[in-house]
Amino acid sequence: MAELRPTSSPVVVVVLASSEACDRIVAPEGAIAMRIAPREMLLVGSADAGAEVLRGALDEPSAIVDDVTDGWAMFQLTGDDAREAFARVCELELPDGGWVQGEVARAGAKVIVEPGGLTILVPAMLGAHVEERIRADAAELLAP
């Protein structure tokens, strides 16, 4: 079976900076750095890796660093059937670890793959839609 749980625990920080500055960013312990564009990064992780920490580390006054956690709905999909449940709503090929981005139930998503399961991030206004789709399309795979 698989289990789908909404979560709010990861902090999402966006960094808009020069590509050179983005190149220099090292994800803090416990965070995953997603380079989603040449001058744009998302860092997903614990509160210790928050915006203030990054802003201080980034020596570029024109950069925008902001906590955008509110902009994302996040779900954890865990259990033996997590990947199969995920494949009901997404054609992305999941790696063994790391992250990928693409459409999950037609919502632009980032997917973090860890040994314990998947963390799915979608824009907050599509969170209800994505959760409903996963629960409907993978109903028999999900724990009630």
Added chain:
Amino acid sequence: MGSLEFEGRGVPFKSGDTVASALYRDGLRTFSRSLKYHRRRGLYCGTGDCPNCLMTVDGLPAMRTCTTRCDEGMRVERAGGWPNADLDLLHVTDSLHRVMPVGFYYKTFIKPRFAWSVAERVIRRATGLGRLPPTTAAAREIVRHEHVDVVVIGAGIAGLEAARDAAAGGSVLVCDEGRIGHAVAPGPTLDRLQALEAEVRALDAVTVLETHTALGVYEGLHVPLAGDGDLVHVHPSRVIVATGATEAHAVFPGNDLPGVMLGRAAAALAGVHGVRPGRRAVVAVRTEEGLQHLQTVLDSGVEVIATAVSGAMADRLPDAGLGEVVVDGEVHEARGGSSLRSVVLRRDGRAKRFDCDLLVLSLGLSPRDGLARMALPGEAVTVVGDAAAEPPAEACGHDGIVCLCEDVSTHDLEQAWDEGFRNSEILKRYTTTTMGPCQGAMCGRALSCFAVSRGDVGHRADAPQAPRTTARPPTRPVTLESLAAGVHEIVDKRTSLHELHVAAGAKLDRSGGWLRPFNYGDWREEYLAVRERVSLMDVGTLGKFTLGGADADASELIDRLFPCRVADLAPGRTRYVLSLDEAGYVMDDGLLVRVGEHEWYLTSTSGGAGRTDARLRNFIDRFDLDVHVLDRTAQWGAINVAGPYSRDLLERLTDDPIDAEAMPFPGFTDATVAGVACRVIRTGFVGELAFELHHPRSRGPELWQALVEAGREWHLVPHGLDALELLRLEKGHVYLGQDTMPDDTPAKLDMSWAVDMSKPWFVGKMALERMATLGLARRHVGLELTGGPADTAELRGEPLLVGGDVVGRVTSAEHSIALGRAIGLGWIRSVDDGFPEELVTGSGAVATVVPTPFYDPGGGRMRG
């Protein structure tokens, strides 16, 4: 044992039976009526390739009964025929070829003009493969995606061997539309198949997926497999097509009579299902497997009275029971009425008739290569086994049915050829040969051979084979459920206040991609709350963007991108902006907020957020500016607090100054409201004192509830889009998309005040300059409406006429509560170098052009 219901009567079936085998055992010989001429059709291919056994099964039309397994209580009926498939009086059309020749719909029922509409109805009732169940909701099919190194399509001997070999190099998925070996008669072939199946199933790298039909090979590579209740999207690195071959469809007079059967169908009936396919048979053999079929038919107790065999195989025939052996003989004709009665074999110009009820044909193999032919050049698609085999050199045949699905005969092809359709592709389009359910599996090669034999203009003389027509998905009949599987056409965005709206009894509907409240029960009361007291509206759907970056680049971007004055906009102030494209057409609108010297905040319409984000990024690249865009649409919510008491309400919840002096119109400030950090923006869309509170999405519900609670003193009720429709109309504000057209310029919308043509450059300026020299041919106007229907809103969409000519259209219309009269917006065209002032709507209401805003034209209430 079990029983199915066939056209109202019970028919027993045995374990492993297909619907067709059970019906055949029960004595059924007419399995269907042909599409056009209602000719009787019997069980023919037995492999799911031809259209003859298509029936309606449990309400689903066009099911291939020769590959559909029996289930207890299954309801089966034939689709064609009136009053039924056995009697079918519509068979009279078979003698009306002159009225309905090939391509008749291009030639007949043309005059008088109503003839076709009558004929079409009659023809549609008389033809077809069944009716879709009109009241049954489609079941939702599961969709899943599989990523493998190799997909093997077809689990016959070649497919299983290919899967086994490919397993050494990675993951393999091997699929088959049936169950492995279930239609193969006992013998060496089945033994080999079962051994291979065991070998493949033991491999960890191989997944076997039975009863899943490959619908096509798409660019990517991508192979969708339709199963019973699910659709599997396979994303492989390589595709191996191992779909085998069909037995060749032979064309001769009477070739479609019930009783004429391909070898595999006869062998499956006899060897797999234990059904004797006939009493007296003529067998024609030219293939290796045909020899096995002959033996299987003999073993089932059929009396074979004649065997036509190629010379090369004559010495390998069974020793006894073959009747008269005609070496190198050919089937010249099949004769009969409702079913086969005799077969004429011919050799060396001499013909001989044999009375029989079964003709078994194993005359060659025709590669089932449709999937392979869908691949683009260079794609990793390979073909193995019989699907890759060279088809036998064959003639098209004569005087028979070429296309079983569409009832196209050799005479029809000859007629089309004589009419000038001299290429297999256009013959296909004109005659519809290969365009039926079999998708050319039976007739494709015969069509090509016909075209080549007549001198197909598209055929190169040195080409090894006759050119096949284009193969397209789907290769097999597929239900609409499968095609729709996984398609989430409706994706509703929801604000953080959604649950509060639901709890408040809001009527929610879709607008701009969002689920939004249209009203909370009484839109007039909501309207009055805005005009007389205070109200809230959830406007979190608006597009919201922060722009910043190095030095003055963000300011330069704004200045070049938007047509309004920007340089004089001081930090802390806001301005209404139009977005124009390069052609000067209005794409969107919003509010521009100067947060700091080089930091900007921009809003767009709810439906225009995605487009605005893309446009900003596009022009940053084009102008090569160092600007960052942060789309906050998902991150921030927004609540509009509107009404004469809106400031009083907010002052109860904030310690920050929001009075007219500290925050004049149009302006903004960052303030803490009810403990929530907000960007507070003065707005004027509804024409009253109003403040938009942009806030972190997660804090939205508590902010909303605090506002509702504090607003009780003024009998606050929230308002939805229904009230907003009138509120903004009274101010003469357009709804982009509803009131505007794709080629509306600011001048046409009477919004030139939002454009500063003195700026050196902005997107769309050159187009506006050019258009300014042409004069206005159309413009948007305010309308006062009198004498119309009781519900003024019914005028929306009506044409506007002058002297009986349509010169415009009403785009918005409502009865104004504030003004006590009917008002509207619309566009009108120039008439005789001027714009009319008095018009009439389509229903007779008088529309008088008036200036806008209708309500509070001085804007005092909004600026309060």
